[in-house]
Amino acid sequence: MRCDELRESLLQARYARVEPQADALAHLRECVACRSFADAQTRLDHVLAHGEQVSAGPGFDTRFFAQLAEAKARARRPLRGRLWWTLVPTLAAAAAAAMILWPKPAQDFVPREDLALATELELVEELPVVQHLDEAEAFEVLAEVDVSELEAVTKETPP
Amino acid sequence: MHDPEAALMLDFAGGQEQAFVTLYRSYRDRMVSYCARLLADRAQGEEAAQDVFLKLYRARDTYQVQSRFSTFLYRIATNHCWNLRARLDNKLVRRGDDSHERSAASSSSSPATDLANSELRAALASALARLPDKQRTALVLVHYEGLSYKDSALVLETSEGAIKSLIHRARETMMGELASFVATDTEVQHAL
16 A cells, blocks of 8 residues: 555545554554654644534524515515516616706706897887887888778778 | 435425424534534624525425435535635625635634633634635535535535545645644643
8 A cells, every 4th residue: 555545545534434444554554654644634633623613693593584484475475566666776766867867957047148138128118219119010000001992991981 | 315304305395394494403503513614704604504594495396306415405505605705705806905814713713712722713713714615615524514525525516536635635734724733742732
């Protein structure tokens, strides 16, 4: 038996909880290096035995069965209801994004140029011509009327 | 192959919820301990064990007896813990720190433990946490969980030869990492 074979078989025997085979024991008696290896493995086992043994802490069962109940309830919930609860946050997020990204209306509802024009127009209203605009318009209408037509209309009109 | 636990799982698949509770009670502490060792953190180990049992519950519709029930459950736990560790490692790489390793060493020691053992326990947890995933898992399965090479190979979906090699390398690394504690019997006794 070679040294590497022996070392492997020693570990295997250790974990299988069986005694090493006779040829392995014979090799160990002859080989100082392998005996040293075997001793070191035993010491390592002592050290590894100090690994902390962890068990479930207090409240583990309560937490687990609560999670399980929740998972069962989710599985029982009808598909439509589950879809709705999936859609609600999606729609809310979309609405929030739209509010942020949507172009804001202009703060000035009347552009500056229009405002200036409007001011000027108000001043124009003060002018006498504009104040008598109605009369001027009536005058223009009368100017377009043919005199003969006017006479005809006057004749047809009963006294 | 008669496996009473596989039979319980089949009962559960047939609608007997009590069979699940029996399996849960039988494996609860083992799963917490196993996950805590793989994740090198007790609190994360508890959380992971809860997830493992939820996964087991959900697996009832698809469960088929292909191997022992224990290897089936350990496989769920192993994959879950590896995924958690990978996610955690990615986060740490992005943050560029090694706090996980430091927390692994510190969180494993309990204030209630004997002061003489706390240093050894911290060193042991830290050395275990630094092993590559497969080596650590093989060592924990075989050394702490008591699984055979054959069952461990089924859990890790590899060959028995690969398990032998993983165990050998893991022990070699641990020997180097814990050299001051392993040195001699006298020194070990002194360290304890």
